Amino acid sequence: MSEIHGKCEPRFRAVRDAFERNFDEGRELGASVAVYQRGRAVVDLWGGTATVQDGVAEWRQDTIALLASATKGLVAAAAMLLVDRGLLDLDAPVADYWPQFAAEGKATIPLRWVLGHRSGVVAVDPPLTMTDIEQGTPVTDALAAARPAWPPGRAHGYHCLTMGWLVGEVIRRVTGHSTGQFFAKEIAAPLGLDLHIGLPDRKVPQLADLVPPTGQQLLHGRGDPELEGLNQAICDPASLFHRSTFGSMALMANLLTGVHTHQAEIPSCGGAGNAAGLAKLYAALIGEVDGIRLLCPETADRARTVEANGMDLVLRCHTSYGRGFMLPGGPMWPGTCSATAFGHAGVTGAFAFADPDNDLGFAYVPNRMSELIDGGHDRVRPLIEATHRCAGT
Known part of the structure; x- marks a missing residue:
């Protein structure tokens, strides 16, 4: 039997049981799960193995892991905080804040189309290097010069890498701070969150090793017939999926494990943190936590x-x-949820959301990567379902 640490209120015992089963049935390596309800932590659990490269080490309360695209939730929180303060207008063209972005027919794209993956700006050519990312300016220049892959607003498609950079540049032009700096100062610090877009050197020792799924696990995870199109796109170099991932970032295969990735500010996929911080963030988006409510x-x-x-x-x-x-809605969101829920998943398996109907903030952060492009569905689904069963009791 796996040793699970932390706290869990008796009413949410089913969440602890589901978390334990993930380990006992061999689906998990190391992970944390947390739930807030009505602004109060009711679940904060962790267990398993955090490091495997230099000797086995247990997952601890202060262990953090890479979030991959769950980082987009942090970026969205920062953007909506600026909307709440009247500093950003969702309907204003991005070019109002960033004039260079108007090139290639992008002058009228409103901010909400970028946030909603409707802008069509999903790829850049030639692909960006890690040096480009660390310097910053080459990224914004490439995005300003990019041509939308479809007529903006006419359709939608996941902005795998570009969403964070596009929104981040708007944040920088309005606040004078990068997304990571703004998030750290205005959200993470007031709430005491161990969440980061750009990991400080002092936090690197807390970072869990990232372990990819086996080929068999990938086949199982992508067996859903709703994912047939995605499976084909992954294998097709001409697909928009390839163009927006491998075609837009040099050495994409090393993006999440590269030595600089977690310390560079890559706002679409480079965040790090734990479930306790993520759950508290989402709880503070919909209600008061420790005297702080982020959004009206x-x-x-x-x-x-x-x-x-x-x-x-x-x-x-x-x-x-x-x-x-x-x-x-759709195969990227695991399990059943309230219609008012909103959140984000990541290819590392991380998944977090807010549920206003049940006044919940939920988060799960593992270090064995997902079997899907986003979210560790086989492991997080029973946690979500248990949380909702318990929330109404």
């Missing part, structure tokens, strides 16, 4: 307003997006 109710409602829904031109499956957040 009206802005939180705008964050989860459907911006795009239906066939995704990049992932080639059904997806639904609000303003920077994933919404329930």
